[in-house]
Amino acid sequence: MGQSKVNGTNGHHTVNGVNGIDGQHDEDYSSILTRSRPQESYYFTAIEPNSFYGKLRDLYANKVLKTQLEQLKKQGSYDAFSLNWHPAYDIRRLYGGKTRTDGIPPSLFWESDVGKWIEGACYFLSSPDAKQFSHASEFDSAIQELVDMIEKAQQPDGYLNIYFTVVDKEGRFKNLRDLHEMYNAGHLLEAALAHHQYTGSRQFLDVMIRNVDCFINHFGPDQSQLHGYPGHPEFELAILRLYNFTKDQKHFNFAKYLLEARGVTRDDQDGETFFVWEAKQRNDPVLPPTMDTLDDVWYHQAHKPIHEQEDVLGHSVRAFYLLTAAADLGGSFLNDAKRLWTDAVDNKMYATGGFGTEPRFEGFSPLPHHLPQSTGEGGCYAETCASIAVMMTSERILSHQLDGKVRDILELCLLNNVLGGGNLEGNQFSYANKQASWGDEGEIRHDWFEVCCCPPNTSRTLGMLGGYAWTANVEEDKRQINLDIYILLSATRDIPLPNGQIARVKMETEMPWSGKSTWKLDAPEGWTWNVRLPKPDYAENVQISTNIIESDPGFLSVALDHSSTLSQSFDMPVRLLAPHLSTGQDTLTVSRGPIVYTAEAYDNAEIENQHEHFEGVGITSNTAFKENHQVIHGIPVITLHCEQAAFVLNRTELNEPYRSVNQDKPARSWKKLDKGLRFVPWFARANRGGKGHLRTAFLRADEALYQNN
Amino acid sequence: MGQSKVNGTNGHHTVNGVNGIDGQHDEDYSSILTRSRPQESYYFTAIEPNSFYGKLRDLYANKVLKTQLEQLKKQGSYDAFSLNWHPAYDIRRLYGGKTRTDGIPPSLFWESDVGKWIEGACYFLSSPDAKQFSHASEFDSAIQELVDMIEKAQQPDGYLNIYFTVVDKEGRFKNLRDLHEMYNAGHLLEAALAHHQYTGSRQFLDVMIRNVDCFINHFGPDQSQLHGYPGHPEFELAILRLYNFTKDQKHFNFAKYLLEARGVTRDDQDGETFFVWEAKQRNDPVLPPTMDTLDDVWYHQAHKPIHEQEDVLGHSVRAFYLLTAAADLGGSFLNDAKRLWTDAVDNKMYATGGFGTEPRFEGFSPLPHHLPQSTGEGGCYAETCASIAVMMTSERILSHQLDGKVRDILELCLLNNVLGGGNLEGNQFSYANKQASWGDEGEIRHDWFEVCCCPPNTSRTLGMLGGYAWTANVEEDKRQINLDIYILLSATRDIPLPNGQIARVKMETEMPWSGKSTWKLDAPEGWTWNVRLPKPDYAENVQISTNIIESDPGFLSVALDHSSTLSQSFDMPVRLLAPHLSTGQDTLTVSRGPIVYTAEAYDNAEIENQHEHFEGVGITSNTAFKENHQVIHGIPVITLHCEQAAFVLNRTELNEPYRSVNQDKPARSWKKLDKGLRFVPWFARANRGGKGHLRTAFLRADEALYQNN
Incomplete structure (x- = not known):
C-alpha cells in the first residue's frame, strides 16, 4: 500500500501545503499531460452508423438527448440559471416533515444535471458522425442559451451556484460535506471543456476558469485558506482535465491539493479533519443518516487519507469519481485507485457490472461478497452513475498500463449496467438497477427522477464513446503509431501525425455478438504500427492473423507495416x-x-x-x-x-x-x-x-x- | 384483523378517554383476573434439584445472581439510588463525540437492570426450592438495602427516576420516546410485586403504587393529561400485573389506556401522534438513527394503533413487551398479539428461537425470511431479551387458549436463545446471539455490558421457571383440577383447594434429552384431574398411558381420578x-x-x-x-x-x-x-x-x- 507523505506534529497527518506538493520529488505525474483521454480522443472517432454501437449513438443523439432536454426544462433546472425563484427550491422542510432523508434539496444538483447534458450534447455535436443527428440545431441553440445564462449567473467574485445565489446566500462555502458546491462546479467545468472543444469559443470555459479561481481563493493548504474538499468528489477529476488543457500549474496544484487534503487532520483545524471542523463551525446538530458521529465520514471517503484507505466504502459514485481523479493524477494515487478498484471489483460487484448494495445510502456494503440480489434479499442498488464512474476510473488506470482485467470490467460496465440505464426507445431511464425484482417493486423504467444524475451521465458517456474504444499515441522518433484497443466497435479513426500527415485505422467488428474483427491500418510510408488488441477473459479459441510479439495481461501486441490489415476472431460460448x-x-x-x-x-x-x-x-x-x-x-x-x-x-x-x-x-x-x-x-x-x-x-x-x- | 375502536373527528384515530374504555362493552377482559400467571405459579413449584432444570436453577441461584450483584455494584447502578453523582452520568456527548449512536446514556437503564435483579432474586428466594441457595442471606440484605434506597429516592410527588433526579431535572417527562422513564418504572414495579410476594412487606410495592399514581396524574386520555405512552414498552405489562394484584380499576384503565393510545392521532395533539407532538414541543432537531422523519416511529411500534399493525416491526424487545401486555389484556388486543406473534415466528425467527436481524437497531428486518446468519451475511442479532419477551407473550397467549405451536416456541426460546444467554459457569453472558461467527467477531461471552438488560432478565426468567412449566385452575363446582403442562420438567407442585386442602402433582421427566415423563397426581377424594399434556411437533411415536379424551392442537387431554399416575413417552430423533x-x-x-x-x-x-x-x-x-x-x-x-x-x-x-x-x-x-x-x-x-x-x-x-x- 502507498504511504501518505506526512509532515506534521502531534501525530496528526498534515499536508505541508504547496511545499508538501513541491517536496514530493519522487512522484512522477508528468504522464497526465501525455496520456490519451477519451474526452479528447472521441473527437477523432467516427462510429459506423449501421453497427451496434452506431445504432445506440443514433438513439442517444436523436431521441435521448431530446427527451432529456425536455425534462430539464420541465424540472426547472434549465431555467434556473436565470436566477429566478422556483417552487422546487422550497424544500427546507427536513425537520418534522417528509423530504429526502439527507435533507438535501434536489435543486442543489441542478447544475450537474444541466452540465452533463451540455457535455453530452457537445460530444455528440462535435463527433465526426454528428451530421446524422436530427436535432443538432435545436441542441446547439439550447447549449448557447444555457451558456449565456450561466455566464450571467456568475457573481462578480467568480462564484457560480444557483442555490446559494437565489435561496441561501448565507450558506455559501459552509457545508462542503453535504451541499455539493464543488460537485456542481466540477460538472459545469467538464461541460465547459466539451463546449470549447465543440465551439472553439472560450465563453463558457473562461467563466469556469474564473469560478475555479474563486474556489482557489478560498480553499487550499495555506493558513489563509479553508482546507476543504468536496463531500461528493468530481471537482478533482474536472480540474485535472482543466489542467490538461491549460497546463497551468495552479490547476495541477489545486487538484492535487484536493486529493491530498482528504481525510487529513490539521493542527489549524483543531486537529480535526475538514468535515468535522467545518460542522463544528456550523454548530449544526443534525447529522445525515449515514453518520453516527461527526467524524463518521466513510460515506464521503473522508474517514482517512486516500493513501490509507484499504476498503472502498460509502457512496459508490463518490468513491469512483474520487478514484478517477486519483488514477488520472498517477504516482502513489494510482496505487490507491488500483487498490480500491480491486476491492470493489473483486468483492463488491454484481455480475452486471453494478456497484452498491445499500439503497439507504446508495453505496457499498462494507462486507465483502455481500451482494443481495433484490430488496427482498436485503438490498441491491447498482446505480447507473456508479458503473459510469467505474468506467472512468478503469479508463484512467488503463491509460497508465494495459491490463486485461481492467479492460474487461470497463466493457462489462458499459454493455450492461451503463447501457441498461436507459430504455431502447430513448424516453425512460433507470437509476438503481436491481438484479431481481421483489414484492411490488418492479424493475421498470421512469420518465425522470427528482435527482436526475444518471440519465445525462449516460448521454455524455455515449457521447464520448469513441474515446473509450481506443487510444493512439504517436512516437515521432520511432515513427511508430501505438494503437491500444479497449472496446471492439466499428469505427474509423484519424490519427494526426507530424507535418500534417494523417494515419487512419478502420475497425470492423461484429461485437458484442460475435468475436470477429478486422482492422485496416493506413499510415504514410515509413511509419509502423504497434497495435495491442484485447484478449478478453470470456474469449475462447482466440485467432489472430499475424504474429504476436508480446502480451500484456489480457492483451495481444502485434507489429505491422504502414499499410496493413489485421483480423482477430474468438468464440463466445x-x-x-x-x-x-x-x-x-x-x-x-x-x-x-x-x-x-x-x-x-x-x-x-x-x-x-x-x-x-x-x-x-x-x-x-x-x-x-x-x-x-x-x-x-x-x-x-x-x-x-x-x-x-x-x-x-x-x-x-x-x-x-x-x-x-x-x-x-x-x-x-x-x-x-x-x-x-x-x-x-x-x-x-x-x-x-x-x-x-x-x-x-x-x-x-x-x-x-x-x-x- | 381486529379493528380499532375509533371515535374521532377529522379522520384522526382518537381514543375517547375513559368513556371509550367504558364504551367497549363487547370486549371481555375479565380473564385477566382469573388466568394463572407464571409470576405467581412458580411459587408453588419445587423443581427437583438433581434434574436438568434443577441444576440450572442451582447455577443461577448460587452463581449467576452473585455475579450479577457484583457487576451491578461495580457498574454504579446499585449505589445510584443514593442519588449521588456518578461519573457514568457524564455522557451527554452525542454531538461531535463518540457515544452510543442513539444518544441514550446507559445510566438511563439502571433502574431496569437493578429491578430485574431484585425481581429474579425474590423469585429464587421465595421458591419452594430456595433452601439450597447458598447466598440467600446476602441477597436478602442486598434486596433490603436497595429497597430502602429506592424508597428514599422517591420524590414527594411520587416521581422516581435516578437520572432525571440527579442529572437532568428539567428533562422529566419530556421525551417518553427515547428516555425510558416508563420502561424503568415498569421493571421496578415488577420487582416490587416480586418483593411483596417474597417478603410479604408492602414497603417497595407502596412506593411503586405511588409512582404509578404520579404517572397517572400526568398521563392519560383526559384533556388535562399528556397522552403519552412508553417508547420502550414494559410499563403496560407491569401495570396489568399490578392490577391483577390490586384489582383497582384505575390500574386496569391506565394499562388499557397505554395500549389504546399508542400510535393514535388526536386533535388535542394538533392531529399528531404523541411522539411527534412531544418532539415538536421539545423543538429537538436531533432524530435517533432509526428515524428519518418525526413520524417515523416504527422502531417504537408507534407508527400505527396496535390494532392496525400488520407486521411486527422495529426493536424486537419493545415489540414483544408490548405484545405481552396486549395478550394479557385480551379481547381484540389478544388478536393483535397473536397476529404479530405469528408474523414474527413464521417469517422473522432464527432456528434457535432468536429474533432480530439488524444489529443497527436491535430489531426485525422488515423483510420476511430475511435471516442472515452472521454479520458477514448482512446481520443477525437475536438478543437474549427478545426471546425472553417472546416467552412472555407466548405464555400469555397460551393462558387464554392452548396451542401447541405457541407452546413449542415458548420451549424453543427457553432452551436455546434464552438459556444460551449465559455461560454454564455463571459468570459471563451474551447479549446478541449470532447464528454464525464471522471475521474477527467471535461468539464469545462477556463479563458485563454497558447497557445490561439481558443478564438479569435471564435470571428472573429462570427464577420464575416453575411458573412457565404449568398452570393449575381449580373448578370448585365440578371439583375438577385443570392442569395444563407447558414445559416438561421434573418438579412437584402443590395446588391449594378450597377448605385448605391441597392437591399435589409430581412430574418426572428426562426432558429435554428423552421423551419419557411420568406424573403422580394426588388429590383428595371426590376431586378429578383434567390434564393437558404437550404433544410437541418434534415428538414422534407419542405414547400415553391412558385414554385421550380430546386434543387441542398440539396437546393431549386426559381425565384422571383423584389419585393416579400417568406416563407419556415419545421419540426425539x-x-x-x-x-x-x-x-x-x-x-x-x-x-x-x-x-x-x-x-x-x-x-x-x-x-x-x-x-x-x-x-x-x-x-x-x-x-x-x-x-x-x-x-x-x-x-x-x-x-x-x-x-x-x-x-x-x-x-x-x-x-x-x-x-x-x-x-x-x-x-x-x-x-x-x-x-x-x-x-x-x-x-x-x-x-x-x-x-x-x-x-x-x-x-x-x-x-x-x-x-x-
Whole structure:
C-alpha cells in the first residue's frame, strides 16, 4: 500500500501545503499531460452508423438527448440559471416533515444535471458522425442559451451556484460535506471543456476558469485558506482535465491539493479533519443518516487519507469519481485507485457490472461478497452513475498500463449496467438497477427522477464513446503509431501525425455478438504500427492473423507495416457464472461474451405467473442454449432460450419457516419447466412493457439431474 | 384483523378517554383476573434439584445472581439510588463525540437492570426450592438495602427516576420516546410485586403504587393529561400485573389506556401522534438513527394503533413487551398479539428461537425470511431479551387458549436463545446471539455490558421457571383440577383447594434429552384431574398411558381420578431443519427435540482451522448422528457427532468473484471431512474457551452423495 507523505506534529497527518506538493520529488505525474483521454480522443472517432454501437449513438443523439432536454426544462433546472425563484427550491422542510432523508434539496444538483447534458450534447455535436443527428440545431441553440445564462449567473467574485445565489446566500462555502458546491462546479467545468472543444469559443470555459479561481481563493493548504474538499468528489477529476488543457500549474496544484487534503487532520483545524471542523463551525446538530458521529465520514471517503484507505466504502459514485481523479493524477494515487478498484471489483460487484448494495445510502456494503440480489434479499442498488464512474476510473488506470482485467470490467460496465440505464426507445431511464425484482417493486423504467444524475451521465458517456474504444499515441522518433484497443466497435479513426500527415485505422467488428474483427491500418510510408488488441477473459479459441510479439495481461501486441490489415476472431460460448462462495448464493448467471442476461416476465409469462419474480427457478450447469437474433426497438440483440434444463422447486414443501427434512425423499424436489426459460440481454430488459418482474441469478439446479424428471 | 375502536373527528384515530374504555362493552377482559400467571405459579413449584432444570436453577441461584450483584455494584447502578453523582452520568456527548449512536446514556437503564435483579432474586428466594441457595442471606440484605434506597429516592410527588433526579431535572417527562422513564418504572414495579410476594412487606410495592399514581396524574386520555405512552414498552405489562394484584380499576384503565393510545392521532395533539407532538414541543432537531422523519416511529411500534399493525416491526424487545401486555389484556388486543406473534415466528425467527436481524437497531428486518446468519451475511442479532419477551407473550397467549405451536416456541426460546444467554459457569453472558461467527467477531461471552438488560432478565426468567412449566385452575363446582403442562420438567407442585386442602402433582421427566415423563397426581377424594399434556411437533411415536379424551392442537387431554399416575413417552430423533425458500439459504440445522445444535471450533479444531467459521462446510440430508452424553460445567447434555456425512466445498474454485462453470466437471466439488463434524447444544456453546468460532446452519451437501468421495 502507498504511504501518505506526512509532515506534521502531534501525530496528526498534515499536508505541508504547496511545499508538501513541491517536496514530493519522487512522484512522477508528468504522464497526465501525455496520456490519451477519451474526452479528447472521441473527437477523432467516427462510429459506423449501421453497427451496434452506431445504432445506440443514433438513439442517444436523436431521441435521448431530446427527451432529456425536455425534462430539464420541465424540472426547472434549465431555467434556473436565470436566477429566478422556483417552487422546487422550497424544500427546507427536513425537520418534522417528509423530504429526502439527507435533507438535501434536489435543486442543489441542478447544475450537474444541466452540465452533463451540455457535455453530452457537445460530444455528440462535435463527433465526426454528428451530421446524422436530427436535432443538432435545436441542441446547439439550447447549449448557447444555457451558456449565456450561466455566464450571467456568475457573481462578480467568480462564484457560480444557483442555490446559494437565489435561496441561501448565507450558506455559501459552509457545508462542503453535504451541499455539493464543488460537485456542481466540477460538472459545469467538464461541460465547459466539451463546449470549447465543440465551439472553439472560450465563453463558457473562461467563466469556469474564473469560478475555479474563486474556489482557489478560498480553499487550499495555506493558513489563509479553508482546507476543504468536496463531500461528493468530481471537482478533482474536472480540474485535472482543466489542467490538461491549460497546463497551468495552479490547476495541477489545486487538484492535487484536493486529493491530498482528504481525510487529513490539521493542527489549524483543531486537529480535526475538514468535515468535522467545518460542522463544528456550523454548530449544526443534525447529522445525515449515514453518520453516527461527526467524524463518521466513510460515506464521503473522508474517514482517512486516500493513501490509507484499504476498503472502498460509502457512496459508490463518490468513491469512483474520487478514484478517477486519483488514477488520472498517477504516482502513489494510482496505487490507491488500483487498490480500491480491486476491492470493489473483486468483492463488491454484481455480475452486471453494478456497484452498491445499500439503497439507504446508495453505496457499498462494507462486507465483502455481500451482494443481495433484490430488496427482498436485503438490498441491491447498482446505480447507473456508479458503473459510469467505474468506467472512468478503469479508463484512467488503463491509460497508465494495459491490463486485461481492467479492460474487461470497463466493457462489462458499459454493455450492461451503463447501457441498461436507459430504455431502447430513448424516453425512460433507470437509476438503481436491481438484479431481481421483489414484492411490488418492479424493475421498470421512469420518465425522470427528482435527482436526475444518471440519465445525462449516460448521454455524455455515449457521447464520448469513441474515446473509450481506443487510444493512439504517436512516437515521432520511432515513427511508430501505438494503437491500444479497449472496446471492439466499428469505427474509423484519424490519427494526426507530424507535418500534417494523417494515419487512419478502420475497425470492423461484429461485437458484442460475435468475436470477429478486422482492422485496416493506413499510415504514410515509413511509419509502423504497434497495435495491442484485447484478449478478453470470456474469449475462447482466440485467432489472430499475424504474429504476436508480446502480451500484456489480457492483451495481444502485434507489429505491422504502414499499410496493413489485421483480423482477430474468438468464440463466445454462453457461460454460466457462479458467484463467490461467501455470497452464500449457489446460483448461475447467464452470460455470453461481455453481455449478461436476465429473464423477465415478458418472455416467460406462464412461469412468472406461477413463480413470482422467478423465485425457486433454477437452471443446471450443463444447460444448452438456443440463440435467437432479435431486434428490440431497432437495436439488434441475441436472446437465449434454455429449452431443456430449467426447473422449479416444489414450493409447497419449502414454504414452512423451518421444516424437518425427511430422509426418505429428496430435501428439495425439482420440476422441469415445460417451456424452458428465455433470456434477454440485461441492458435490453424492461423495454417491452409489463410489471418489470425479472431475475438475473438463478438457483443452480444440478440436483434435478439426479432426480427423475 | 381486529379493528380499532375509533371515535374521532377529522379522520384522526382518537381514543375517547375513559368513556371509550367504558364504551367497549363487547370486549371481555375479565380473564385477566382469573388466568394463572407464571409470576405467581412458580411459587408453588419445587423443581427437583438433581434434574436438568434443577441444576440450572442451582447455577443461577448460587452463581449467576452473585455475579450479577457484583457487576451491578461495580457498574454504579446499585449505589445510584443514593442519588449521588456518578461519573457514568457524564455522557451527554452525542454531538461531535463518540457515544452510543442513539444518544441514550446507559445510566438511563439502571433502574431496569437493578429491578430485574431484585425481581429474579425474590423469585429464587421465595421458591419452594430456595433452601439450597447458598447466598440467600446476602441477597436478602442486598434486596433490603436497595429497597430502602429506592424508597428514599422517591420524590414527594411520587416521581422516581435516578437520572432525571440527579442529572437532568428539567428533562422529566419530556421525551417518553427515547428516555425510558416508563420502561424503568415498569421493571421496578415488577420487582416490587416480586418483593411483596417474597417478603410479604408492602414497603417497595407502596412506593411503586405511588409512582404509578404520579404517572397517572400526568398521563392519560383526559384533556388535562399528556397522552403519552412508553417508547420502550414494559410499563403496560407491569401495570396489568399490578392490577391483577390490586384489582383497582384505575390500574386496569391506565394499562388499557397505554395500549389504546399508542400510535393514535388526536386533535388535542394538533392531529399528531404523541411522539411527534412531544418532539415538536421539545423543538429537538436531533432524530435517533432509526428515524428519518418525526413520524417515523416504527422502531417504537408507534407508527400505527396496535390494532392496525400488520407486521411486527422495529426493536424486537419493545415489540414483544408490548405484545405481552396486549395478550394479557385480551379481547381484540389478544388478536393483535397473536397476529404479530405469528408474523414474527413464521417469517422473522432464527432456528434457535432468536429474533432480530439488524444489529443497527436491535430489531426485525422488515423483510420476511430475511435471516442472515452472521454479520458477514448482512446481520443477525437475536438478543437474549427478545426471546425472553417472546416467552412472555407466548405464555400469555397460551393462558387464554392452548396451542401447541405457541407452546413449542415458548420451549424453543427457553432452551436455546434464552438459556444460551449465559455461560454454564455463571459468570459471563451474551447479549446478541449470532447464528454464525464471522471475521474477527467471535461468539464469545462477556463479563458485563454497558447497557445490561439481558443478564438479569435471564435470571428472573429462570427464577420464575416453575411458573412457565404449568398452570393449575381449580373448578370448585365440578371439583375438577385443570392442569395444563407447558414445559416438561421434573418438579412437584402443590395446588391449594378450597377448605385448605391441597392437591399435589409430581412430574418426572428426562426432558429435554428423552421423551419419557411420568406424573403422580394426588388429590383428595371426590376431586378429578383434567390434564393437558404437550404433544410437541418434534415428538414422534407419542405414547400415553391412558385414554385421550380430546386434543387441542398440539396437546393431549386426559381425565384422571383423584389419585393416579400417568406416563407419556415419545421419540426425539435428530431432525435436520431446512429454512424457508425465501431465506435464500439451502442449509440444514441440526436439532433434537427442542434442542438446536451448533458446531464450534472447540470440538472441530482441525476443520475450523482450515475452513474458518466453517464456511463451505455442509452435511447431507441423510446424515446419521452418534449421541454422546457429556457434562459441561456440571450441566448434562447430549452432544452429537456426524461421522460420515460431513463435507466441505473445494474452496479454491469458489474464491473467484465470478467463475465460469465448466460443464465437464461438477460446479461445486465436495470433499469428505475425515473426522466428521461434532455438535453441541446451542445453549452450551462458548463455554470451553476459544475464539468463539461457530456455525449453526450448514450447507446442504446432498450433491456430495452423487460425487465420488
